[in-house]
Amino acid sequence: MKLRLFPQETAGLDLLSQMARQIVLATGTLSEILGAPAGEHSRLVDDMHNHEAKSADLHVALLTHMRTSFVNPLPREDMYTLSRFLNEAIEKLDAAAELVALYKLDRLPRRAAEQLEIISRQAELTVTAMQQLNNLDDLEDYWIEILRLAKRAEKTHRVWVADMLNEMKSAQYARHRDIANQLVDVTKDMRRIATQVGSIIVKES
Structure with a gap:
């Protein structure tokens, strides 16, 4: 592992x-x-928009920090890539929420809850991982676990789509498929984050 100068610089990692x-x-x-x-969707979608807006603000704050900070714990291009993937993930969650409201869906199959459980676990692991990017020796298990969860999400997506094809009419299928695609794409963004971390581990080893 390469020796890092000024390892106490963690502001960028805190933002991630x-x-x-x-x-x-x-x-x-x-x-x-x-x-x-459906009557409560509007209020909750506003809450989701607030999460997305906060993420965008943090993304901009990170870019500003990287431009103005002499020392960064990682190469700027790596920090930017991680920030971009995180922001894109929450944009897709925001889109999924908006689609539920626009389509006036009162209920989604349990596969949706399964995907959200996976995304939540991926995100929780990533919260900790982003804080540990200045100590890469601890992150190999994170990398592997996110990839495992992403494979599980892909399988859940395939089963969900197959179930919808068998059980829904075409218009209903199209609406639910839109949401299913947004959710599986979130898990792919989380996988991209882990893959980027893996790339950093390899480069810095």
Whole structure:
């Protein structure tokens, strides 16, 4: 492992961790939306928009920090990539919430809850991982676990789509498929984050 100068510089890592925390919070809000009657969707979607806006603010704050800080714990391009993937993940969660409201869906299959459980776990692990990026020896298990969860999410998505094809009419299928695609894409973004961390581990070893 390379010797790092000024390892106490963690402001950028704190911002990345806060972005991951917004995904945890957004997952909780989307879970509320899936369990709420259509009349409550508007309020909860506003909450989701707030999570997305907070993530965007943190993304901008990180870019500003990287431009103005002489010392960063990681190469700027790595920190930017991680921040971009985190922001894109929450944008997709926000889109899923908005689609539930626009389509006036009162209930989604249990596969949706399974995907949200996976996303929440991925995000929780990522909150901690982002804080540990200046100590890469501790992150190999994170990398492996996120990849395992992503594979589970892909399988859940395939089963969900197959179930919808068998049980739903075409218009209903199209609406639910839109949401299913958004959720599995979130898990892919979380996988991209872990893959980027893996790349950092390899480069810095």
